[in-house]
Amino acid sequence: MSGPSPTVVVLGGGPGGYEAALVAARLGAGVTVIDRDGLGGACVLTDCVPSKTLVSTAGFASNRKTGTDLGVSAGDASVDLAAANRRILALAAAQSADIAARLVDDGVRIIRGAGTLLDPATVRVVPEDGSPEDIAADVVLVATGSTPRLMPSAAPDGERILTWQQIYTLTELPEKLVVVGSGVTGAELAHAYIGLGAQVTLVSSRDRVLPGEDADAAAVIEDVFRRDGMQVLSRARMASVERTVSGVLVHLVDGRVVEGSHALLAVGSVPQTAGVGLAESGIRLADSGHIDVDGVSRTSVRGVYAAGDCTGVLPLASVAAMQGRIAMWHALGDAVAPLRLDVVSANIFTSPEIATVGITQNDIDTGRTLARAVVLPLATNPRAKMDLFHDGFVKVFAQQGSGTVVGGVVVAPRASELIYPVAVAVQNHLTVDQLSSTITVYPSMSGSISEAARRLH
Secondary structure: OOOOOOEEEEEOOOHHHHHHHHHHHHOOOEEEEEEOOOOOHHHHHOOHHHHHHHHHHHHHHHHHHOHHHHOOOOOOOOOOHHHHHHHHHHHHHHHHHHHHHHHHHOOOEEEEEEEEEEEOOEEEEEEOOOOOEEEEOOEEEEOOOEEEOOOHHHOOOOOOEEEOOOHHHOOOOOOEEEEEOOOHHHHHHHHHHHHHOOEEEEEOOOOOOOOOOOHHHHHHHHHHHHHOOOEEEOOOOEEEEEEOOOOEEEEEOOOOEEEEOEEEEOOOEEEOOOOOOOHHHOOOEOOOOOEOOOOOOEOOOOOEEEOOOOOOOOOOHHHHHHHHHHHHHHHOOOOOOOOOHHHOOEEEOOOOEEEEEEOOHHHHHOOOOOEEEEEEEHHHOHHHHHOOOOOOEEEEEEEOOOOEEEEEEEEEOOHHHHHHHHHHHHHOOOEHHHHHOOOOOOOOOOHHHHHHHHHOO
């Protein structure tokens, strides 16, 4: 854009919104972020940052319990949940404040309140502590996120029946927690509470936990769940959750009833796109309520972009942030390439973690991709033996003929870190020979990645 500095209005301060604002400000735009809940959004305040901090707390407690296997006195591994949750919420608030300070330093205006599109070039702002204001915008980015899916038959009360955003108000460890939903959120939090010392029952409507993930990886995690004492109910669909005097009753469709002290609902999320003036401004929405966007985050209306969970592209903070950056690069005339979902790495923070990038085993099994796979069990890795890591593996996919690395799966402690060299290889079309020719530290977990690549030579 030439002439006067363009005006950018961002609805929502989550990863998609605040990263877009930073890019736009650095490209010379006048930027206003309208945020209702706090910078960082649900990702920082009630979802990703808190849940992963809880997972880390549980991991620390679990390590204390198993220290005797290494000849180390384990000591008291009990958890003060009230103290743990205070730390979690304080960390989330501090992260939110850091993001806000960074935006202010870059000249971004932040308004705490609600924003609505009056038309594609006008946003009405209703601040928490002021009068409504209409802002003319050259570019609008919608990054309003998502919220936990609620069901009339299982209405959360914030005390015994909880969404994943409400669990950080608990002051005592649930005696018996029933987790409904075995997707990523349900699996992560179920395993965290097992590590903290709670009894956990996981209600899974599918044949296995983590039904959308690599089947070999999901099998490892389910085995670990059961070995750690979790009761996993497969092919068990929830009908309703009932509050009792001292706990909850989770009624299943097949007539079974699961009794617990608390129920945690992890049954998906819905986009927060209602009441923002999107349809009224001509912006096309999917039947699910998600905003339709293209590879550079454009909606169906010129000048209006969208990023993050409200788009339904991929519910990852990293993807939301990249969508927001791409939107501003495109809107403000900077160099830009469309979003590539085939190189996005993702992680599930169970113990061990599951990290993935590129194609899947299912792509190979169904013939969508002609590739070979090598799997190395973690139990053969010398560093894993030293650290008492028995569960997991490294799996690398290589294209037939060329040997180009096209994907991988890592099931291991800190798999979120170990997937990076595989992601670099996928992003840059490296071959297995190039990946394996880089010398790794011995002993190291990354040595298994190099060895898998060598076996694909």
